[in-house]
Amino acid sequence: MAQLNYNHLRYFWVIAHEGGLGRAAEKLNVAPSALSVQLQKLELQIGHQLFERVGKRLRLTEAGRVALDYADTVFKTGEELLNTLQGRVDLDRKVLRVGAIPTMSRNFQLEFLRPLVGRDDVELVVRSGALRELLQDLEALVIDVVLSNSPAPQDARSAFRSLLLDEEPVSVVGRTGPAPFQFPADLHGAPLLLPSLGSEVRSAFDRMIDLAGVRPIIMAEVDDMAMLRLLARERQAYALVPPIVVRDELKSGMLRELHQVQGLAERFYAITQVRRFPNPLLDELLPGATSKD
Template sequence: MLLNYHHLRLFHAVAHAGSLTRASENLNLSQSSLSVQVQKLEQQLGHALFERLGKRMNLTEAGRIALDYADTVFSTGDELVSVLKGRPQIAQSILRVGALTTLSRNFQLEFLRPLIGRPEVELVVRSGTMRELLAQLEAHAIDVVLSTMAVRRDAGSLLHSHLLDEQPVSLVGRPRADYADFRFPTDLNTVPVVVPSLDSDVRTAFDRVLSLAGVHPLISAEVDDMAMLRLLARESGGLTLVPPIVVQDELQTGVLVEVCRIAEVTERFYAIMQTRRFPNPLLAELMQSRSPVPGAP
């Protein structure tokens, strides 16, 4: 079967335009003619490439794969011209990653490190709420969502969560001599502490530990953003409840010290993916590069 590259070019235009109307205006073709050509490509490939929702043309999983290949095909043509003109380019594969706005940047960096700096790889990282990112994942606009929360499995869902890591949570603070005698949890009755917001599983577990001990902590701030938590840990005169990976640079340089590691509280990091017939090989590479987490499914 020989691929019709004219049909592929028209599909490429519609996919990037997002609608037949806009694409037909850009190409100076009628919508009906353009629709017929795209349908012929779908018949040739044996897969629907679009979900037609009113005037919108949303890519299916097969459509997203086809668009990635189409981008490569037509960028290769541009590369050919550049090479012959003495300006060589490198073809790239793309991995699209969604990350919760509250997720540690250091953890994101560690997860993506195997792909960073590789000239043949383009990384697209988007931040958002869980609802926004899962909607993008289901629409095949991103390949994976990085989160500290797992998705609920049910029979009708194609989404599943992979536990990437489970890390300890500590109380950290600026170096002070009296921290050598710090007693957890009783000293939290008088030492101010910065904590994650009530939406956090870490906060829930922390509150449970203190409640069982009869301790009422002196909370100086509650934040739901790890970047802000890191800044407050550096600026606050008290302690901050945080996974050490969030402040690893400060711990290494001595700006902060780990005062107490809380064994009963951990932070979990998940990769949320959708079951696909055509998984992104870059994502598979990242998942294979990680060591199995003890007790993970």
């Protein structure tokens, strides 16, 4: 049985981390042409192309991303050996890269990731960004899953899967308010904190109050649920939020849930990409959802 050539693997590892043949060749003190030959030999041995050329840059293929994860583990072993002999044990860890749009509730993100939080063998990388940017990163294999309040756009070329994780009711909350609260009449002329105009919840809510002829005073439009939560705590104003966003404030009595808006719900999606080599950690968060088509 053929053995993996670890010299070739190391050359690939350096190319991937340096971002190209030129910088890697300089670091390894070898000619770029020789480095290219070694890379081709590795690709031939494992049966997969590891890079694709995009303009003047090299970009990892899906197989390349998987190979890099393994190479990181392999070459980390030497460091672990030194750490162990010097009394500093460094645990091998798997990495899950998560993207989340700003409107995604931090409490919901925590609940979604809870099976992996605190595990010594798992490193979580969570970044926030616009859905379009995160989907580009997902397609480029930079991240493994995107958490969003809306599904990924679908077209004939799309390889995205949008899995509905949960639906949460949306309520009017506030520090104080009349009891019973009359919706939507009590919002007329009242200060109100709202999600930004681009969200599905905001669009549906605007249609509701327009039909009822209600005109609140919009104090803020916020696309970040964490900021909306803080404003709801600090301002003497009503806020339109899923209760999970302000769960701790409702529990402590700092805020009150005044009215649950019927027919209005916040949806939470996990968006993945169809991959030959899905991140196995996703199976612990999305059982069965990462299998290949």
